[in-house]
Amino acid sequence: MREIVLDTETTGFEPNEGHRIVEIGAVELFNHMPTGNHYHQYINPERDMPTEAFQVHGLGNEFLADKPKFIEIAQDFLDFIGPDSKLVIHNAKFDMRFLNAELGWVKKPLIADDRAVDTLTMARRMFPGSPATLDALCRRFSIDNSSRTLHGALLDSEILAEVYLELIGGRQPGFGLNLDQHAQNAGPSEIWRPAPRPQSLPSRVTEIEAAAHAAYVEKLGENAIWKR
Template identity: 70%
Template structure:
């Protein structure tokens, strides 16, 4: 099962008032496992951006001025998304903007039933509790310290972790099953997760590394871990 965890950044709150998308970030999941394939694009909104929006996104009019317009990246974005489910936090907001941009290009809208709204999932699972992305990161112990500004790709990467916590996750079956769940045979034969283009940074701390080395040292020179 292929899913795309997606986030957009915009100039405001209402595309019908002229607000536009300025950034799209997306992360690919296969059977709830991140494949390392991502999509990221800054977009020239073709309009002025309110100062408060610049401050939130850490962007500038000068930075966006030479970026492609949505019309120039629409096909590449749709090709990456394909027919996958779209995992979005507050899906109605992002879907509203994406479909407005597609409508202005006379392209078909993406059906809303393709969206999986993690905000609704969180509110159903934790009634009355804060359900923002930052609140869910605190609840699940997910490191979002790099999220000092809103960025579409970083937010989609963090949301992918939150989504797996919300849904209970799913371990890969190591290809032991003859027919992967929710996947047609032809599709499973044609596609396999690819190696990450960039290795994930280690999460072990220096103190943990030193404690491990001290433990191994106590095992003697013949210890397997010293081989």
């Protein structure tokens, strides 16, 4: 099962008020595992970037001036998300509204609403009454988001992928047992193989935890499985 974890950055809150998308970031999951494939694009919104939006995203008019317009990247984006992959989005109504507005303006096929999986709705159902922002969920699941000083679509989609996997019960909840079935039904060019991460994840084991484990193993004697 292929899923795309997606985020957009915009000049404002409403496309019908003239606001536009300035950045799209997306990462690919297969059977709930990151493949290493991603899509990232800055976009010239063909309008000024409001001061408040610049303060949130750090994207100014000069930076965006030489970036492609949405009409130039629309097909590449559609090709990446494919015709039927689920789109995992935090506050999906917002991003879907902007994406379909932009696609409609350039006469491209719209994305069906039922393709969206809203992690905001999932979090509110799972933790009623608790904050459900991306930052709050990172704190809840002990996900490092220290590099998120500004909103960025690709970074947010990478963080959201980790949050999503926690919301559905942890990474690879099905243990990948349906990979063989996928391979049987796919042609040679379609069989998925995991790709290495662009950057290794940092260890979450603290020095205190590592020392405690080493002391425990030492007590088990020379035949302990950890010493083999």
